[in-house]
Amino acid sequence: MDLITNVNEYEAIAKQKLPKMVYDYFVSGAEDQWTLQENRNAFSRILFRPRILRDVSKIDLTTTVLGLNISMPIMIAPTAMQKMAHPEGEYATARAASAAGTIMTLSSWATSSVEEVASTGPGVRFFQLYVIKDRNVVAQLVKRAESAGFKAIALTVDTPILGRREADIKNRFTMPSHLVLKNFERVGTWKA
Known part of the structure; x- marks a missing residue:
């Protein structure tokens, strides 16, 4: 197993x-990735003031x-479709968040449903919800998240049109056929 000594090594x-x-x-963003780069730049400007002799x-x-x-x-x-990266996907993330004592926010586009994630054990969880045209689907997702014990909705409102993800276009991205967006499995057809 590789010894990871800093966060950047995860990407490598x-x-x-x-x-x-x-x-x-997982590593790319939309369009020319301007927002992704700006987010990285913003984090790089956060400095910690060391407290000496404390x-x-x-x-x-x-x-x-x-x-x-x-x-x-x-x-x-x-983060959507985590089972593309590992068979445990969102299950492992939920268990890790619980073990670390922090909050996991489950993507609407997860490869594990709110019910499946809730079944992994204790933990504080939020549900990320895209506003889609079919408000009945939205209402069903909110009710399911609430019933599964999720504590908050993280409302995503910046995607009336999905971003043009150039890496996905070049790769002709498709979700692997053995995976499904589990939160939409029980709600029928829907349109973003």
């Missing part, structure tokens, strides 16, 4: 292990999000 390892189409799906024997990273206690100011963002 993923590039070695994943098929090109899958790797490109008692660090008791460090507390806990915080709250919407009144929910978490172990650190880090949450897991929604």
Whole structure:
């Protein structure tokens, strides 16, 4: 097993292990990837001010999000189709978030349903919801997430038209045939 010493190394390892189409799906953004680069630039400008000659024997990273206690100011963002990267997909992510004491946000476009993720055990979970034309589908998804114990809806409103993902176009991306968007499996046909 590779010893990972920093977050950037995850991407290099993923590039070695994943098929090109899958790797490109997870690391790329829409259009010329301007927003993706700007997000990286914004994070690079965040600096920590070291506190010198302080008692660090008791460090507390806990915080709250919407009144929910978490172990650190880090949450897991929604990522679609995680089973493309690993057979456990969202199950493993849910268990890892729970073990770390933080929140996982499940993508609407997950390869595991809200019910399946809830069955992995305890944990605080949010559900990312795309606003789609069929409001009946939206209502069903919200009710299912609530019934499964999800604590909040992370509403995604910036996709009235999906972004033009150039890497996916070049790779002729298709979701592997053995996978399905599990949250839509029980709601019939739908249009974004």
